[in-house]
Amino acid sequence: MEIAFQVLYLSCNDTEREKRGKLYIAYFWARDLELIKKDAPNADISGLQHQFDAHKHLFTKKNGKVFKNWWGDVSIGSIARESAAEETYLADYKVFSQMAHATPQGMLVGLKGTHLEILDTQHVSTILVSGTRYVLTVAAQWNLEFKIIPEVDLHAAFDEMREFKF
Amino acid sequence: MDGLEELREFKAKTIAEHRAAFDLWQRVHALIEKYVTCGRGLSSEYSKALDILFIQAFKSHGSLYCSASSGIAKTLPPSHEE
Numbered sequence: 001m002e003i004a005f006q007v008l009y010l011s012c013n014d015t016e017r018e019k020r021g022k023l024y025i026a027y028f029w030a031r032d033l034e035l036i037k038k039d040a041p042n043a044d045i046s047g048l049q050h051q052f053d054a055h056k057h058l059f060t061k062k063n064g065k066v067f068k069n070w071w072g073d074v075s076i077g078s079i080a081r082e083s084a085a086e087e088t089y090l091a092d093y094k095v096f097s098q099m100a101h102a103t104p105q106g107m108l109v110g111l112k113g114t115h116l117e118i119l120d121t122q123h124v125s126t127i128l129v130s131g132t133r134y135v136l137t138v139a140a141q142w143n144l145e146f147k148i149i150p151e152v153d154l155h156a157a158f159d160e161m162r163e164f165k166f
Numbered sequence: 167m168d169g170l171e172e173l174r175e176f177k178a179k180t181i182a183e184h185r186a187a188f189d190l191w192q193r194v195h196a197l198i199e200k201y202v203t204c205g206r207g208l209s210s211e212y213s214k215a216l217d218i219l220f221i222q223a224f225k226s227h228g229s230l231y232c233s234a235s236s237g238i239a240k241t242l243p244p245s246h247e248e
Contacts, residue, residue, distance in 0.1 A: 003223045010215055021211035024218070121180045125187035128230055132194045135227035139198055142220040145213055146206045149197070157194050164190060 001092060004134040005076050007141050008083035020071070026055040027070035034066070092130065099123060129164050136161060191230060198224050 010020050029051045036043055059067050067073050080089035097103075136157055143149045181188050202224050208214045 003219055003226060007216065007219050007223070010212065010219065017212040018210055021213070021215035024215035025211055121183060124180060124184040127233065128184065128187040128191045131227055131230040132191050135198065135223050136194060138220055138223040142216055145216055148204050148206060149201045153197055157197055160190060160193070164186065 001096065001130070001134050002076050004137050005080045005083065005085065005089060006071070007138045008085050009071060009079040011141050011144075012083040023058055024070045026058040027067075029055050030059045030066045095126070096130075099127075125164075125166055129161060129166070133161050188231075191227075195224075195227055195231075198227070 006024075010024065011017060013020075029048065033045065033048045033052045036045055036048060056066075059070065061067065061073075071079055077086070077089055077093070080086050136154070139149060140154055140158075143151070143154060202221065206213075206217065208217060
């Protein structure tokens with residue numbers, strides 16, 4: 001889900017695309033340097049440090065700290081809003097957040113007779129179909145750029161997903 | 167019945183109960199898998215970023231199978247009918 005919203009944000013503004021792509025790629029230098037310093041403190045990081053320094057103007061704040069995400073310090077919800085997809089984000093996030101955090105509405109349990117069934121699987125179809133919708137959204141955007149997947153196949157997959165009966 | 171056998175049974179039962187969704191998942195995953203390794207021109211920063219996110223999305227979609235079919239069983243012990 002979060003990957004799909006990143007793709008929407010990356011792609012939604014024609015004049016910003018290249019800049020956002022550059023930010024996305026540059027952010028790897030920040031993340032890699034941080035990980036290597038933490039996991040391999042004795043490693044030679046001179047090459048990485050050079051790349052970090054060359055790109056840091058893209059991913060650091062005025063105080064020198066690195067942004068939390070490649071798109072800045074704002075939430076996924078904010079970039080969904082900027083991509084005109086806030087409504088979808090809020091609706092889906094609510095459902096999946098409730099499942100992930102086991103709120104009373106989203107807890108994966110159910111009553112089986114007089115027993116509480118802790119292995120209830122009622123949400124499995126929802127998870128699979130929603131995940132499929134998101135990967136198709138990403139694939140469609142990717143295909144606009146690369147034109148590799150036959151459009152007819154993508155449309156057929158979208159149709160099948162939309163017509164899914166829960 | 168040992169724990170592994172119980173897990174297999176649970177997984178098979180879950181897949182059977184949600185067969186239509188697993189079939190949809192499988193068909194879409196197979197479609198994307200066919201093209202994810204194709205050569206493509208990465209001529210811009212935008213195309214490079216989009217391509218990495220596409221690969222991430224494909225891998226994430228692949229992991230849904232495990233999460234949906236047995237992920238819960240991995241973290242919680244199977245229940246027993248009394």
